């Protein structure tokens with residue numbers, strides 16, 4: 487199961503795109519060029535380091551920062567070992583949570599999301615898990631099952647991330663972002679506009695997971711929320727189970743998704 491055991495550690499690892507990655511085959515064999523990261527509001531050296539898998543110390547030294555606690559928005563930082571610039575604020579959420587009880591389900595102004603996988607089974611819910619926190623839900627479905635955009639939006643990331651495997655991140659209005667991880671393949675490009683229901687990838691088991699499932703997150707302003715608060719009435723949540731162990735729960739979401 488994707489993040490059950492130790493989500494925090496996973497996230498720490500989650501981030502860095504390996505330079506020599508498999509995904510690089512389509513790009514020619516040039517040496518990895520120098521990657522710069524432009525600091526955006528809310529980012530700290532800690533979060534940037536976490537995203538790229540580089541220590542604060544190394545970043546500070548490399549960029550000759552005398553005071554690592556002071557970063558200017560717009561400042562460009564040299565990032566070692568990176569293959570590309572990453573959406574740091576998106577992949578290192580400021581905070582994971584907003585408990586269900588804090589929030590009325592389907593509050594006014596909330597986006598109405600559609601299930602990203604039709605006929606899948608929610609095998610793991612959002613929330614605290616031991617000492618770690620599961621930032622999304624896991625929807626188990628056979629490998630190759632289409633993954634659909636949950637809402638209209640723009641693809642802001644489509645690539646591999648360690649831990650997440652092939653992941654797509656879509657930005658929606660209202661500061662919302664949805665995340666689709668462990669894909670067998672990503673079928674939407676960055677900057678592509680997608681419509682709700684559009685196929686953007688397929689279910690797989692890339693990244694850290696022990697079976698084919700979609701790890702699906704909903705964030706608003708980079709705070710993770712329970713996706714079930716935004717989806718049409720629930721697919722039944724099984725007790726935490728091993729990914730790939732298909733439950734026998736009825737999951738009739740097809741209708742809900744074909745609006």
Ligand SMILES: [Zn+2]
Nearest residue numbers: 488489624701
């Ligand atoms: Zn998960």
